[in-house]
Amino acid sequence: MHLHGDKPVDGNAVAGLFREVFALDLTTASLICAGCGAEAEIGSVRVFGGTMGAVFRCDGCDEVVMRLVRTPDGYWLDMQGARRLFARKVG
Amino acid sequence: MPVTDAPRLQWQTAEVREIVEETPRVRTIILDVPSWHGHKAGQHIDVRLTADDGYQAQRSYSIASAPESDHLMLSVERIEEGEVSPYLAGEARMGDKFELRGPIGGYFVWTIATGGPLFLIAGGSGVAPLMAMLRHRAAQKSTIPATLLFSSRTYDDIIYRAEMERLAAADPHLKIVHTLTRGQPAGWTGPSRRIDSEMLVSEGFAPDAKPHIYICGPTALVESSARALLALGHDRALIKTERFGPTGL
Ligand SMILES: Cc1cc2nc3c(=O)[nH]c(=O)nc-3n(C[C@H](O)[C@H](O)[C@H](O)COP(=O)(O)OP(=O)(O)OC[C@H]3O[C@@H](n4cnc5c(N)ncnc54)[C@H](O)[C@@H]3O)c2cc1C
Ligand SMILES: [Zn+2]
Numbered sequence: 001m002h003l004h005g006d007k008p009v010d011g012n013a014v015a016g017l018f019r020e021v022f023a024l025d026l027t028t029a030s031l032i033c034a035g036c037g038a039e040a041e042i043g044s045v046r047v048f049g050g051t052m053g054a055v056f057r058c059d060g061c062d063e064v065v066m067r068l069v070r071t072p073d074g075y076w077l078d079m080q081g082a083r084r085l086f087a088r089k090v091g
Numbered sequence: 092m093p094v095t096d097a098p099r100l101q102w103q104t105a106e107v108r109e110i111v112e113e114t115p116r117v118r119t120i121i122l123d124v125p126s127w128h129g130h131k132a133g134q135h136i137d138v139r140l141t142a143d144d145g146y147q148a149q150r151s152y153s154i155a156s157a158p159e160s161d162h163l164m165l166s167v168e169r170i171e172e173g174e175v176s177p178y179l180a181g182e183a184r185m186g187d188k189f190e191l192r193g194p195i196g197g198y199f200v201w202t203i204a205t206g207g208p209l210f211l212i213a214g215g216s217g218v219a220p221l222m223a224m225l226r227h228r229a230a231q232k233s234t235i236p237a238t239l240l241f242s243s244r245t246y247d248d249i250i251y252r253a254e255m256e257r258l259a260a261a262d263p264h265l266k267i268v269h270t271l272t273r274g275q276p277a278g279w280t281g282p283s284r285r286i287d288s289e290m291l292v293s294e295g296f297a298p299d300a301k302p303h304i305y306i307c308g309p310t311a312l313v314e315s316s317a318r319a320l321l322a323l324g325h326d327r328a329l330i331k332t333e334r335f336g337p338t339g340l
Contacts, residue, residue, distance in 0.1 A: 007310050009334045013151055015195035016137040019100040027198035043198020044331065 008046035014054045015043075017068060021075050022087075029087035034080070036061040042085075100192050101126075102139060105163070107187045113166060113250045117216055118180045119155065122163045124191070130154050132223040133200040133305065133333075136165070136193030140175055148174040153307070153333070154194060155219040157226035166250060168216040199333045201305060203228065207235035210295050210302040212286060212316050214242040217308025217335055218250050224305065225265070229258055238266045240294050242286050242312060244273040268294045286312060288319040298324040307333040 011027060018026040027043035038060030045065065049055045053069035058081070067078040079085070109121040135153045142148075156164035169180035183189075201209065201224045209228070211221040218241055228237060243249045249269060259267045270282040270290065282290055296302035304320060306313050313334045320330055 007334075007336070009310075009336065010199070010332055012196045012198040012333060013135075015135070015197070016100070016151070016192060019192075019195055023099075025195070025197040027196050041198055043196065 006048070008048050008057070010043060011041075011045040011047050011056060012043035014047055014068070017054060017070065018042075020070070021068070021077070024087045024089070026085075026087055029085055031056075031065060031085050032083040033058040033060055033063065033065050034083040035063045035065075037083070042066075100195065102190045102192045104188050105191050107183050107185050108162065110183065110185060114248045116180070116248070117166055117168045117250050118183075119164050119166045120179060120183060121156075122165070122191075124163050127163065130158055130163075130194035131197070131200045131202055132158060132227040133220045134194035134196050134223075135199075135220065136163075136191045136195065138165075138175060138179070139190040139192075140178060141190070150175040152179070153220035153223070155222050155226075157223055157230050159227065159230035166216055166219045166222075199305065199307075199331050201227075201303065203231050203233050203235065205303055207237060208296045208300055208302040209235055209237040210304045211237065211239040212241075212291075212295075212304065212306040212308075213239065214286070214308030214312035215244075215248070215335075216250065217306075217312070217333070220307055220333060221305055222251055222254075225255075225258060228265075229262070234264045236264050236296075238268070238295060240268050240270070240286060240290065242270045242272060242308070245271055246274075246276045246279070266294075286316050286319075288323065291316065291319055291323065298326070301326065301329060304330045305333075306330065308335055310334040310336060 015027045029042050030039055031042050032039045038058055045056045047054045047056055056066040058065045063081055065081040069076040105122040105124045107120055108123045111119040113119055135151050137151050139147055139149045152165045155166045167176050167180040170176045213221050255267050259265050272285055275283050306316050313332045317330055317332050
């Protein structure tokens with residue numbers, strides 16, 4: 001994953017960073033925006049940011065729905081902007 | 092054998108087995124990866140290069156090979172000022188080793204079970220994961236109707252051109268349309284402009300056919316194609332995008 005400040009990539013591009021933290025593939029998980037209620041698969045949500053962190057913005061209202069940041073000693077997951085996340089079991 | 096949890100995603104060392112010059116700016120590198128548990132068409136890997144001073148650069152690359160293939164293939168376009176692509180698409184030699192992890196990204200995936208029709212839209216190296224889908228479809232001898240609309244700069248920039256010709260000639264259910272945005276050979280009868288709404292209508296499937304749509308390549312091409320398809324009435328849930336970044340076509 002490598003993000004260019006102003007131009008987003010798709011949430012799918014952050015799959016590797018997610019797998020550093022979670023056992024399940026979160027790109028197929030669905031996320032509900034706390035602001036506008038829009039539901040989207042994480043792989044489809046636009047991601048902004050730098051190499052250390054990913055900022056997810058809702059397609060419905062453009063608000064930040066989730067933030068995942070890698071620091072030298074761990075990971076921050078900020079989900080203030082999300083009402084719910086559902087990760088499906090594989091297979 | 093004891094039952095174990097899915098293996099954690101680990102960095103592992105891949106070795107360059109073979110290199111294919113696809114176009115003046117794109118190379119396919121065929122890799123030996125010691126511990127590979129298979130992938131789905133459309134997934135990618137992360138590559139990590141480490142300099143002598145310890146500095147690391149990490150980038151994502153789509154898997155271009157079919158799940159049925161014995162080897163892992165990446166097709167990389169050289170970005171002259173880049174940190175990682177000049178190595179992969181230029182300096183890397185047979186026997187070189189570098190780190191990768193994957194497969195990752197279950198969202199941008201197509202399998203036979205996903206069904207069709209399948210409408211693929213690519214710009215430049217964005218064709219890599221879509222080629223994995225077409226190779227998978229061919230390996231499974233699937234008759235699911237499929238169309239690839241592929242934008243390249245010039246005729247010589249068409250990645251996988253010969254293989255595409257072979258695939259399409261042998262398969263009445265597969266259509267491949269090239270558009271050339273920056274120069275056309277004499278006698279070119281195909282489209283010669285960027286992908287637009289009119290082209291998506293004339294070459295693609297109607298919204299009523301409920302095609303599964305995958306768009307991949309430079310951010311601008313991906314976004315304009317997705318917007319046009321939505322305006323044409325295609326279902327947002329059937330449109331999957333993979334933006335590669337700011338590549339200019
Ligand atoms: C999920 C995913 C899959 C990808 N798969 C592939 C693939 O299969 N093949 C492939 O070739 N690429 C692929 N990419 C793009 C790849 O990850 C890199 O972004 C690309 O190789 C450029 O990296 P770099 O280190 O060479 O350039 P950087 O060091 O990142 O960039 C150097 C300079 O070039 C600019 N720049 C960055 N990228 C581009 C670009 N693409 N075109 C023009 N200018 C650029 C930057 O803004 C910067 O100014 C994929 C990206 C994603 C997110
Ligand atoms: Zn919202």
